[in-house]
Structures are given as C-alpha cells and as structure tokens.
Amino acid sequence: xxxxxxxxxxxPQPIRGDKGADDPGPRDVLRDRENKDVLAPPETDxxxxxxxxxxxxxxxxRLEPGGWARQVTERELPVATxxxxxxxxxxxxxxxxxxxxxxxxxxxxxxxSARITAVDEEGRQFVDDVQQGDLWFFPAGxxxxxxxxxxxxxxxxxxxxxxxxxxxxxxxxxxxxxHTPKSVLAKxxxxxxxxxxxxxxxxxxxxxxxxxxxxxxxxxxxxARQSFSYRLLAQAPQRTSGGTVRIVDSRNFPASRTVAAAxxxxxxxxxxxxxxxxxxxxxxxxxxxxxxxxxxxSEGKARTFDYRAGDVGYxxxxxxxxxxxTGSTTLRFxxxxxxDRFADISLxxxxxxxxxxxxxxxxxxxxxxxxxxxxxxxxxxxxxxxDGT
Numbered sequence: 001x002x003x004x005x006x007x008x009x010x011x012p013q014p015i016r017g018d019k020g021a022d023d024p025g026p027r028d029v030l031r032d033r034e035n036k037d038v039l040a041p042p043e044t045d046x047x048x049x050x051x052x053x054x055x056x057x058x059x060x061x062r063l064e065p066g067g068w069a070r071q072v073t074e075r076e077l078p079v080a081t082x083x084x085x086x087x088x089x090x091x092x093x094x095x096x097x098x099x100x101x102x103x104x105x106x107x108x109x110x111x112x113s114a115r116i117t118a119v120d121e122e123g124r125q126f127v128d129d130v131q132q133g134d135l136w137f138f139p140a141g142x143x144x145x146x147x148x149x150x151x152x153x154x155x156x157x158x159x160x161x162x163x164x165x166x167x168x169x170x171x172x173x174x175x176x177x178x179h180t181p182k183s184v185l186a187k188x189x190x191x192x193x194x195x196x197x198x199x200x201x202x203x204x205x206x207x208x209x210x211x212x213x214x215x216x217x218x219x220x221x222x223x224a225r226q227s228f229s230y231r232l233l234a235q236a237p238q239r240t241s242g243g244t245v246r247i248v249d250s251r252n253f254p255a256s257r258t259v260a261a262a263x264x265x266x267x268x269x270x271x272x273x274x275x276x277x278x279x280x281x282x283x284x285x286x287x288x289x290x291x292x293x294x295x296x297x298s299e300g301k302a303r304t305f306d307y308r309a310g311d312v313g314y315x316x317x318x319x320x321x322x323x324x325x326t327g328s329t330t331l332r333f334x335x336x337x338x339x340d341r342f343a344d345i346s347l348x349x350x351x352x353x354x355x356x357x358x359x360x361x362x363x364x365x366x367x368x369x370x371x372x373x374x375x376x377x378x379x380x381x382x383x384x385x386x387d388g389t
Contacts, residue, residue, distance in 0.1 A: 016040045037292055037304040044294065047301030050079045052293075052314045056087045062167075064206035066094025067153065072312045074163035080314045081163040082338040083259070083283040087310075089155045090114065090148035093211040097204045098173040100143045103160040106259035108232070108334060109134045110287065112154035115212055118144035118228055126224040129215055133233030135248060137256040142228075143173075150211050157285055161258040161338050175203040228255045232263055242270030243330070243380035250340040260342040264323070266291075266331040269383025272323035274347040277315070280337040284313035287334065290327035296320035307333075320347065325383075346377045 012032050014020045020040060023032075032039045054077040059070040073084035087110075090096060109132050118126040118138055129149065130136060138144045140161075148154045158167075177185065177199045186193045212218060230253040237244035249260035260280075266272055266289075286307045294304040297319050306326070307313055313333075315321050325331040335342075351359050352373035360367050 012036045012039055014039050016043065034308065035306050037306050042294070042304055045302050045304050047297070047299065047303075049295060049297055049301050049303035051077070052079060052295060052303070053077075053305045053307065053311060054080075055311045056085075057310055059087075062205075066091050066206040066208040067148070069167055069206065071165075071167045073165055075166075077312060077314060079316060080281075080283060080312075082161070082281045083336060084160045084163050084165040085283065085285060085312060086158040086160070086167050087155070088146075088158060088206075089153070090146065090206065091153040091208060092148050092150045094148045094153060094206060094208045095204075096146040096206055098143060098145045099170045100141055101138075101160065101165075101170050102140055103162045103165050104140045104258045105136075105138045105144075106159040106161075106256060106261070106336070107136045108157045108159075108261075108263075108285075110155045110157055112152055113149040114154040114156065115147045115149055115215065115218070116144060116229065117218065118142050118224070120224050122222075122225070124222045124224040125220055126228050127215060127218050128227070128229045130229055133231070135230040135232050135253065135256075135261075136228050137230075137253065137259065138228055139255070139257065147209075147212060157334070159259060159283065159285075159336050172203045172205065174200045178202055226255050230256075237265075238379065240378050240380045241382040242378075243267050243272075245379045247342045249342045257340050258338060260337045260339045262335040262342055264331075264333055264335060264380065266323065266325040266380050267382070268325055268328055268330070270325050270331075271381045271383060273379055273381050274320060274322045275344045275379070276318050276320045276347075277337065277344050278318060279341070279343050280339045281317045282313075282315040282321075283336045284315070284323075285334045285336070286311045286313065287332040289325060289329050289331035289333075291331050291333065292324045292326045293321055344379070346379070348373055349375065349377050 011029060013022045054072050056070055056072060059072055059076060061068050061070040067090040069086055069088040071086045074080050109130050111132055113129060113131045115129050116136055120142060178201055182193050182196045185196055230248060232246055232248055235246045237246045243266040246263040250257055264272055286309055288309055291307040294302055295315055296302045352375045356367055356370040359370055
C-alpha cells in the first residue's frame with residue numbers, strides 16, 4: 001500500500017502524494033499517529049463507509065471494589081448491531097456475582113485464571129477452572145458466575161449475541177433479593193424472616209471475597225451433560241507460511257450455538273487474506289500487535305482503518321476485507337460472528353476455481369499466474385511475493 005514519506009515520521013500529515021496539505025493544528029497528534037490511514041487514506045479508498053473501529057480505551061470504565069468492567073456496544077460503535085463486547089478484570093477472589101442474561105455469553109480468557117459455574121435447564125451443575133486462551137459459552141437465560149483465582153485474578157473478553165446488550169442490564173441475584181418482600185423470600189425458601197436481615201440492599205455486581213478452595217469442593221449435584229468451556233489454544237491450528245488460525249463453533253464446541261469465532265495469528269509482514277463472510281457480520285478484538293484493514297463495500301466504496309491491541313473492529317455482512325500485520329511482532333486477534341458456524345470465502349480460491357479464461361477476461365492478468373493459484377484456502381499468507389516486492 002502506498003505510504004508516502006510524510007506518513008513515516010512521528011508527526012503524520014494529511015498528505016498523500018500531491019493531494020492534501022499539512023495540518024498546523026490544533027490537532028491530536030497521538031491519535032493521528034495511531035490512525036495514519038484515516039488521516040491520509042490510500043488512493044484506493046472511496047465513498048462513505050461508517051466508522052468500523054472503537055477502542056476499549058475510549059469506553060467508560062466501571063470501577064468496583066473487586067475489579068472493573070468496560071463495554072463496546074452499538075451505543076459506542078453504532079454499526080455493530082449483531083454483537084457487543086465487555087472487557088472485565090477481577091482480582092483474586094473477586095466475583096462477578098451470580099446472574100443471567102437475555103443474551104448468550106461467549107468469553108475468551110485474556111489473562112490469569114478464573115472459576116466459572118453455571119446451572120442448566122435440567123438442574124445440572126457445571127463448574128470449571130479456565131486459564132488464558134480458554135473459552136466459555138453460557139446460553140441465554142443460564143445462571144452463572146465468574147470468580148478470579150490466585151495468584152492475580154483474571155481479565156477476559158465477553159461477547160454477547162446482541163449489539164444492543166448492556167452489561168448494566170443483567171439479572172443479578174442480589175438485586176432480585178433486594179426487590180422481593182422478605183416475607184415472600186422466607187416463604188419461598190422455608191426460612192425465618194430473621195435469616196434475611198443482612199441481605200444486600202442493592203446489587204453487588206463485582207465484589208471481593210475469599211479465593212475458593214479446590215474445585216472438587218465446589219462440585220454439587222448432577223453434572224451438566226455438555227461442557228460450557230473449551231481449551232482453544234490446545235486445538236491444533238491450521239498453519240500456513242504467514243501464521244495460524246484456530247476455528248471454534250458449534251461443530252467442535254456444541255454449547256456455542258450463537259457465536260462462532262476464529263483466533264488468528266499473523267506474522268510480521270503477513271496478511272489475513274482478502275475474503276468475506278457469507279453468513280454474518282464480523283466483530284473483531286485485537287489482542288496483540290498492529291494491523292491495517294481495508295473494507296470493500298458495494299457501489300465501489302472502500303475505507304481503511306488502523307488497529308492495535310484493545311481495539312474493536314467490525315465488518316458488515318458480506319463486505320470484502322483483509323487484515324495486514326503492519327507491526328514488528330505477531331498480530332493476534334479474534335474474529336467473531338453471530339452464527340452457529342464459522343464460514344468465509346477466499347478471493348484467491350474463488351479465482352482459482354473459476355474458469356481462468358473468464359477471470360482473465362475480467363482482470364487482464366497473465367494466464368500463467370492464474371493457473372498457478374492454489375485451489376486450497378490459505379487464510380494467512382506470508383507478506384513477500386515471488387519477485388521480493
């Protein structure tokens with residue numbers, strides 16, 4: 001991609017070739033450095049595509065005695081109507097209190113370890129200890145909890161199967177008790193009203209308590225028939241010259257019925273190939289590294305964005321795109337979809353499997369190059385071409 005000399009320094013300017021002019025200010029230089037391809041879009045960008053980026057760093061952070069939580073929903077990123085995300089941190093022993101949602105909850109462990117519990121509609125219990133790189137999924141309406149473990153608690157990404165989700169609108173056990181007459185609670189549980197004198201008067205949400213003991217001590221009653229957790233990084237990845245891909249959906253994680261995902265690693269200079277997704281919008285979360293993405297829409301529209309760790313990206317349904325590693329370290333990110341299965345279509349594979357004389361008539365490309373295209377999908381590619389350019 002054409003990056004003029006004006007863009008390579010520490011003070012980028014809205015100049016590309018002979019177009020644009022310098023910006024004498026006022027300006028946010030730090031933000032411009034992070035968004036060079038927004039400040040000076042490549043020549044291939046055209047037309048109006050909505051904003052497809054929002055950073056958790058720009059989200060309101062709710063601080064609690066046991067940790068914090070911040071969210072990116074369609075209120076922060078209006079185009080993101082299918083999925084919403086929450087970044088949450090729990091200290092060791094701290095609990096995201098017993099609760100449930102109207103939405104399904106998918107999660108990726110970013111740091112540390114946690115104990116998760118749930119009860120299904122058959123009255124069967126699920127409990128597991130999850131580590132960095134593990135997933136969980138709780139279907140809508142399933143009550144559950146999350147508790148940080150030693151030595152330093154945990155941080156995790158939560159993804160909900162509705163863009164309009166709000167972390168502040170969950171059903172909390174403390175809140176329900178606080179808003180039910182004590183006489184009714186006593187009748188329901190067969191307890192004296194005096195036993196309910198100390199119940200909280202408002203929600204706890206995230207609160208500190210003791211670190212739980214060994215997991216076997218938390219196993220109560222019949223066990224759930226299926227697992228609600230999945231060891232993603234234990235999955236053998238699909239390896240290519242440019243990186244790796246791990247895919248998780250209802251085919252290998254049956255509990256995850258409404259969220260499908262891919263964990264992608266791209267080496268420096270590599271590319272998550274030009275492709276699109278035929279079944280759903282894509283919600284992205286960037287874990288490590290730096291990236292550039294151009295999204296191609298119909299009507300000849302295209303727009304380029306720059307991403308880094310902690311950013312959320314979004315690609316509306318069926319729009320073509322790539323993700324390029326523009327940094328010096330491995331790029332790691334998640335692609336997530338409101339779907340029971342992962343699906344993508346490769347531009348290169350499409351061309352390889354279409355009569356080559358037909359492709360040549362469209363694009364005027366040397367037939368020998370078309371004949372050499374691999375027919376298999378290569379989702380992550382190395383950055384160098386055969387002539388070294």
